[in-house]
Amino acid sequence: MTNKDTTVVVGMSGGVDSSVTAKLLLEEGYNVVGIFMKNWDDTDEFGVCTATNDYEDVRLVAEEIGIPYYSVNFEKEYHDRVFQYFLDEYKKGRTPNPDVMCNKEIKFKAFLDHAMKLGADYVATGHYARVIHDDDGVTMLRGVDNNKDQTYFLNQLTTEQLSKVLFPLGHLEKPEVRELAHKYDLATKDKKDSTGICFIGERDFKEFLSNYLPANPGRMINMDTGVDKGKHDGLMYYTIGQRQGLGIGGDGGPYFVAGKNLETNELYVVQGDNHEALISTSLLASDVNFINPAADTFECTAKFRYRQKDVPVTVKVTGDDQIEVSYESASAVTPGQAVVLYDGDKVIGGATIDKVFRNGEALEYLA
């Protein structure tokens, strides 16, 4: 099949990355169709639907490069499969990763299906990751831009999903993408990168969350001394290892969040960097996804959160949908976040962190 006969549906967000993605595929001769996803309904303070401007940018770029463009609404799917999970995880005192879920359930499921129904051979997005299709099947590699690599968020994609995916930006560094946008003079060439979780945008996270979950203030307790350090605004607002926004200190070194007790509604804090309470040596994780078949026990490297340096680990498959990951030492490994496994640049797979241990003893992250 030549590129000309290959239809690629590009998920266009109105940002610079997906704009360049569409243009690059077009340059390679593919039959390119752009589709904008509307996953969240929101209006700004002037009553304008926030998706309007992004869609307008999709239109501009699509007209500029000469591809058909459409829009699809996944508000219901997003609400049911991503937002509900997001709230449920916070209710459990965990720190969810809606981007991982959005990729798994929306971008590479609902959207992928929609594109396939429209006759697409592949779906492409502007993610910084590489995917290789060859006789051995599918391999996902980190994006060459170490700083932008997004494989952490793509860890739940199955072989089947990846077999229909192209990531044309994976071999580029972000500045090169900007340069290409300028070279092709795309309407989005100077558009600011979006930050934060898509449905929260620039808004205050605490305020946003309080619209959906009742805040339940409680006491902050120094884990070492048992001293009451004042009031916390609600356990859901804090994540393990968090330093900012506690409103305490001044008595020798900063404080860090080290645990939550959902029963007593207490937030445990500790003083000082690298406090023992934050250090773990192993974890248990579920929602296990191996992109390529893996042995029962193997050594590799892992990330416990986005943009963290890789840590050497040993992985043991301990159940139907459970792995144990052990390592020398890591700080603030947080339940609800993903653990993503790498073999060099290759992504082995990933899972969701459930429990964290220090030398076999469960940490009091969640009591």
Place this chain on the structure above:
Amino acid sequence: MSIYVDYAATTPIDEEILKSMLNSADKFGNPSSIHRIGKEAKAFYEASRKNIAKRLNAHPDEIVFTGSATEANNMVIRGTADYYERPHIITTAVEHASVKETYQDFEDTCDVTYLSVDKDGRIDIDELKDALTEETKLVSIIMVNNETGTVQPMADIKEVLKDSGALLHIDAVQAFKQLPVDTETLNCDFLTLSGHKLHAPKGIGVLYVRRNTHLKRLITGGSQERERRAGTENTLYAYAMMKAVEKADENREENTKVLRSLKETLLKELEQQEVPFEVNGDVTTQTNHIVNLYFPWTTSEYLLTALDMAGIYASGGSACNAGTVQPSHVIEAMYNEDRARSSIRFSFGEQLTEDDMKYIAEKLKTIYTKLGKNGFI
């Protein structure tokens, strides 16, 4: 291949109308000027008004030119609602957005009753009777529905309102090309029309206001249109509107025949191709230029995209600013939201051919078959 089946959304400008507009462009004067150039323009403009009045069986002074039918509907509703003290108003659940959303603005200051519709999209006359009170000042009814082609029982409505103090407002935008529109027969007090649904350019509408009817004006700043709508008269577009009204009125019977055969061909071909579908509403009593179909095996959003990719341009529901499709409130009122999410509207113009209809049915069959084969149904 490129088949436009969205004539209820808008129509291409008639070439003859466009040419006659260009030929009249020398009448550029401001009709309100008292010099000769102005008077020439005035005569040209008033001739358009007079001809439109004749076609509607109305007096020229009852015709107001507006920028659109949306504006005309706004003028009626806002101008009446603001004239009275907390009036009661009756409308239906299946109005065009220009009526529906305007009433939403008055839900705090007026008592608005929305009449429900049955599965055919028609109101229940008894419900209208029951809703009518002495406080009822205005009844807004869409004569032919823009999404389904359903015709409301206008004669019965007239009968019910006969001895009431309520003014009757008819949105006849989709009706005019299909059915005789006579302001006396309909016994209406307000009636609105749109030029671009009749092959005139966008930007011109008509509001009929019965003599001696109170209407608070919306746009101020001049005495144009007998103080009903300020702003320099759009002489050329009014002329195009007149031409379009004339043409539609004269060719109504002939057009209807063509449209009926298009509709029947599409339905017959779809049945032959064994594409599962149902008609929304009663196809035998709907006008011929619209058919709204329910495809239980997919969503309108998907189908409209797939059809567009195949060069077939239809519609369904309303588009939001981010390009996604909101399910039709009309189909929802007739059935339910799920059905609305899987329904699309084909609307025809006499320029289409039966081969076009066959092509549409074939493409729908291809789409349906592929989805089934790939496990999406």
